[in-house]
Amino acid sequence: MARPRARLIMHRHRSPALWLLLLMLLVPLTGCSVRLIQPYDDAIEKTVSDFYEEFLRFTTVVGRTRGTYTDNREFYDKWQPKLATLTARAMTANPSGRCPSTETYGGLLPQGVTAARSAATPSGVRVDTAPAGDCTAQLLQLLEDQFDDFAKFHAAQGTLGLPPEARAPRELVLTSVRAVLYVELAKKQGK
Amino acid sequence: MALDADALLSTMSQAAANAFGQMWKDVKNYTIPELRKLAGTFVDIELGLAARPPYYTRESADILFRMQVRATESILTATTALTMMAVEKALNEILAAVKVAINQAVKFALV
Numbered sequence: 001m002a003r004p005r006a007r008l009i010m011h012r013h014r015s016p017a018l019w020l021l022l023l024m025l026l027v028p029l030t031g032c033s034v035r036l037i038q039p040y041d042d043a044i045e046k047t048v049s050d051f052y053e054e055f056l057r058f059t060t061v062v063g064r065t066r067g068t069y070t071d072n073r074e075f076y077d078k079w080q081p082k083l084a085t086l087t088a089r090a091m092t093a094n095p096s097g098r099c100p101s102t103e104t105y106g107g108l109l110p111q112g113v114t115a116a117r118s119a120a121t122p123s124g125v126r127v128d129t130a131p132a133g134d135c136t137a138q139l140l141q142l143l144e145d146q147f148d149d150f151a152k153f154h155a156a157q158g159t160l161g162l163p164p165e166a167r168a169p170r171e172l173v174l175t176s177v178r179a180v181l182y183v184e185l186a187k188k189q190g191k
Numbered sequence: 192m193a194l195d196a197d198a199l200l201s202t203m204s205q206a207a208a209n210a211f212g213q214m215w216k217d218v219k220n221y222t223i224p225e226l227r228k229l230a231g232t233f234v235d236i237e238l239g240l241a242a243r244p245p246y247y248t249r250e251s252a253d254i255l256f257r258m259q260v261r262a263t264e265s266i267l268t269a270t271t272a273l274t275m276m277a278v279e280k281a282l283n284e285i286l287a288a289v290k291v292a293i294n295q296a297v298k299f300a301l302v
Contacts, residue, residue: 006228021265028222033283033286034282034283034286035279036275036276036278036279037272037275037276037279054208069251099268099271099272100271100275100280109279115200120211121264134193134268135268135271135272136272138268139192139265139269139272142261142264142268143265144263145261146258146261146265147265149254149257149258149275150258152254153255153258156250156251156254157247157248157251158248160246160247160248160251163239163246164245165242165246166235166239166246167231167232168231168232168235168236168239168255168259169237169255170234171203171228171229171231171232171235171253171257172229172255172259172261172262173259175225175229175262175265175266176261176262176265178225178227179265179266179267179268179269180269182273183269183272184250184274184275186276187276190201190280
C-alpha cells in the first residue's frame with residue numbers, strides 16, 4: 001500500500017535556514033515526502049480561468065458603453081460569492097497553513113505588508129487583515145479582495161463608469177488572477 | 192514630472208531580485224513581465240488623473256492605489272509559492288537519493 005503523503009506545516013519562521021533545518025530533521029522521522037504547499041486543485045484552475053474570461057468580456061463590453069456600477073451589479077453578484085467560496089475551500093484544505101515570508105517578502109517591504117496596506121488605504125476605510133492560510137489560500141484571498149475593490153472602484157466612478165482608456169483597474173485584477181493561475185499550473189506541471 | 196514605466200520596472204525588479212536572492216533566477220520569468228504590467232498601471236493612473244477631463248475620480252484613484260499594493264502582493268506571493276515548490280522538489284529529490292541507503296542501514300522503511 002502506498003505510504004500516505006503527510007503535510008508538514010510550518011507555523012513560525014524565524015529564519016529560512018532554521019526552517020529548512022527543522023524540515024530536514026522532521027522528514028526522516030515521519031517517514032514521508034515533503035509537502036510545503038497544497039496540491040493542484042482542478043476547481044481552482046477551472047473557476048479562476050472562467051472568471052478570467054468573463055471578467056475580460058465584462059470590462060470590454062462595459063468599457064465600450066461606459067457602463068456604470070448600478071447598471072451592472074449582476075456581474076458582481078455572480079462572481080463575488082464564487083471567489084469567496086474558492087478562498088474558503090483553500091483555507092479549509094489547510095487551515096493552519098502559512099506562506100513563509102509574506103509579511104515582509106524577504107525584506108522587500110521592510111515595514112511589512114500591513115504597514116504598506118495602511119499607507120495605501122484612505123482614512124476611514126477598512127484595512128485588509130493580515131494574510132492567513134498557505135500561499136494558495138492567500139492568493140485566492142488577494143483575488144477576492146481585489147475584485148471587491150474593483151466593484152468599489154466602479155461604484156466610485158459614478159457616471160464615468162468604466163472608460164475605455166482606463167487600463168489600470170482591469171490590469172490590477174488580472175494580475176491577481178494570473179498569480180493564482182500561474183501557481184496552479186506550475187503545480188499541475190510538477191514544476 | 193511624468194512617471195517612467197521602464198525606470199519603475201528597473202527599480203522594482205532590482206528590489207525583488209535582492210529580496211529573493213538565489214531563487215530569483217527560477218522565478219524571474221514570471222515576475223518580471225508581471226512587474227512590467229504593474230509599472231504600466233502607475234503611469235495609467237497618473238494619466239487618468241491628469242487628463243482633461245479626468246477619466247478617474249479622486250476617490251476611485253485612491254482605490255486603485257490600494258489595488259496596486261494588493262497586485263504587488265499577488266505577484267510576490269506567487270513568487271514565494273514558486274520558490275516553495277522549488278524547495279519542496281529539491282527536498283524530495285534529496286530524500287529520494289538517500290532513501291535506499293538509509294532504509295538499508297536501519298533495516299526498515301524509515302524514509
